[in-house]
Amino acid sequence: MVYLHAIDENYMAHHEIHTAIRQHLNTLYEKPFSLMDLGCGDANFTSKSLKPTLIKTYTGIDESAEALQLAQKNLDQAGIKSRLIQGDHTTFCSLIGDEKFRVIIIGFSLYLLPREEKIRFFKDCRKHLRKKGRVLVYDVVRRHHEERDDYLKRYYEHAAENWPTLNSTALRQLAEHINMSDHPESLESLTDIARQAGFKHAELLYVDASGFHQLIEFVQ
Numbered sequence: 001m002v003y004l005h006a007i008d009e010n011y012m013a014h015h016e017i018h019t020a021i022r023q024h025l026n027t028l029y030e031k032p033f034s035l036m037d038l039g040c041g042d043a044n045f046t047s048k049s050l051k052p053t054l055i056k057t058y059t060g061i062d063e064s065a066e067a068l069q070l071a072q073k074n075l076d077q078a079g080i081k082s083r084l085i086q087g088d089h090t091t092f093c094s095l096i097g098d099e100k101f102r103v104i105i106i107g108f109s110l111y112l113l114p115r116e117e118k119i120r121f122f123k124d125c126r127k128h129l130r131k132k133g134r135v136l137v138y139d140v141v142r143r144h145h146e147e148r149d150d151y152l153k154r155y156y157e158h159a160a161e162n163w164p165t166l167n168s169t170a171l172r173q174l175a176e177h178i179n180m181s182d183h184p185e186s187l188e189s190l191t192d193i194a195r196q197a198g199f200k201h202a203e204l205l206y207v208d209a210s211g212f213h214q215l216i217e218f219v220q
């Protein structure tokens, strides 16, 4: 699968993004806090980047049972107390009752949602955030005012030029995936969406050299 290969080769800056998450959360919090990871996948990076003693509970939601099995293993190995839920993260409110979290993370999953659903997503996050809570989004990001088609062309060209271990079949699969699934926002439009949902502050915490892969924090 192209995504797993891109992770192995660090093409999407997972290492740097998770280093930034670790440093940021370790600086902010001294006491253990609860965290929810939406579209957590196998939690391979989050399990390694979070300090186990700082995590009260890690709640991970993903639609893939296979990914959650791996996530359980990774989190257990890291000594992080976890609760994993198989389900659709676009309706995560129905999966977690009235529970609130200090931190909500969504990594390389928000880009899948159309704009209207992103607004709903941020509104739902506000309902489930504790006071002074924050949402950390790491995702693919397009340029300000860039048309989706131009973004798709640019992303494909970036991968074709800079991801040397992808053969032509993998590149074709990447093209199919992004054409079908990618609805990335620009930093400006994401900030605007979050503001509409009631988030007052947005801060760019990391952006890689390509500009495509960013970590952004939203605070109420």
Ligand SMILES: C[S@@+](CC[C@H](N)C(=O)[O-])C[C@H]1O[C@@H](n2cnc3c(N)ncnc32)[C@H](O)[C@@H]1O
Residues within 6 Å of the ligand: 003, 038, 039, 040, 041, 042, 043, 061, 062, 063, 064, 067, 087, 088, 089, 090, 106, 107, 108, 109, 112
């Ligand atoms: C690109 S992976 C990202 C995984 C992980 N967050 C990371 O940073 O590597 C996207 C993950 O989101 C999950 N996913 C996509 N849409 C989902 C949905 N609507 N509900 C729950 N999980 C979803 C997929 O199963 C996959 O594990």
